[in-house]
Amino acid sequence: MEIRELHKSFGDNQVLRGIDLEVARGEVVCVIGPSGSGKSTLLRCVNLLEVPTSGRVLVGGTELTDPDVDIDAARRRIGMVFQQFNLFPHVTVTENLTLPQRRVLGRGKEEAARVARENLERVGLADKAGAYPAQLSGGQQQRVAIARALAMDPQVMLFDEPTSALDPELVGDVLAVMRMLAAEGMTMMVVTHEMSFAREVADRVVFMDGGRVVEEGPAAQVVGDPRHERTRNFLNRILDPAAADL
Ligand SMILES: Nc1ncnc2c1ncn2[C@@H]1O[C@H](COP(=O)(O)OP(=O)(O)OP(=O)(O)O)[C@@H](O)[C@H]1O
Numbered sequence: 338m339e340i341r342e343l344h345k346s347f348g349d350n351q352v353l354r355g356i357d358l359e360v361a362r363g364e365v366v367c368v369i370g371p372s373g374s375g376k377s378t379l380l381r382c383v384n385l386l387e388v389p390t391s392g393r394v395l396v397g398g399t400e401l402t403d404p405d406v407d408i409d410a411a412r413r414r415i416g417m418v419f420q421q422f423n424l425f426p427h428v429t430v431t432e433n434l435t436l437p438q439r440r441v442l443g444r445g446k447e448e449a450a451r452v453a454r455e456n457l458e459r460v461g462l463a464d465k466a467g468a469y470p471a472q473l474s475g476g477q478q479q480r481v482a483i484a485r486a487l488a489m490d491p492q493v494m495l496f497d498e499p500t501s502a503l504d505p506e507l508v509g510d511v512l513a514v515m516r517m518l519a520a521e522g523m524t525m526m527v528v529t530h531e532m533s534f535a536r537e538v539a540d541r542v543v544f545m546d547g548g549r550v551v552e553e554g555p556a557a558q559v560v561g562d563p564r565h566e567r568t569r570n571f572l573n574r575i576l577d578p579a580a581a582d583l
Pocket residue numbers: 347350352370371372373374375376377378379
């Protein structure tokens with residue numbers, strides 16, 4: 338995935354001010370940065386939930402920002418998982434996985450059901466196939482959301498703070514699924530404040546502030562020995578929030 342000179346403004350508010358970023362096949366990149374720095378906007382521009390003001394996004398050599406590209410086909414290359422799981426509340430877990438496959442990919446009933454089963458197994462929720470989202474814990478709902486994205490065979494997965502709406506004891510199961518995906522070679526871009534996950538799983542960490550990439554590098558370096566003062570201040574704040582409040 339390649340992001341080139343990406344700009345996004347909402348009115349006078351310049352939210353992304355020229356982002357250049359590459360994510361290699363199989364690479365896991367974690368994006369960190371303060372609230373309002375443009376992390377969600379970046380992910381939303383990458384899968385064209387927002388239209389960039391300028392700049393280019395390419396996935397697997399196809400330019401998604403090309404005005405002539407088949408936008409629906411392009412978007413299908415990318416799976417997205419949000420902080421709020423965004424499951425369809427009125428249908429079962431299985432139907433959450435089969436409906437998009439049937440509508441968007443045109444898969445038949447049986448194939449969609451088989452792919453749904455396989456992916457629910459992957460996230461450890463085969464036994465919840467017939468449940469409704471409201472009958473699941475937040476962590477289980479998020480794993481269903483991940484399975485739903487995987488069922489679409491994405492080339493890249495984007496995660497926007499996938500664990501920050503969860504009770505602390507449920508975070509681990511979701512991170513375990515993401516760790517498994519990373520180990521399987523999925524290409525991933527993850528906005529997260531889970532620094533231990535970033536340090537352990539990310540190949541690279543990108544620190545954003547004010548709509549720009551301030552610093553990027555190997556996770557151990559950016560998290561363990563940041564070069565820029567803004568990165569250091571941010572990490573101090575999130576690693577020890579109590580101290581920052583004083
Ligand atoms: N649809 C929108 N319309 C107008 N302004 C928006 C829109 N989406 C985001 N913004 C603005 O863009 C800026 C960056 O928001 P964004 O959600 O990308 O930040 P973030 O880094 O994800 O923050 P957080 O850590 O709080 O999730 C904010 O000033 C926000 O108000």
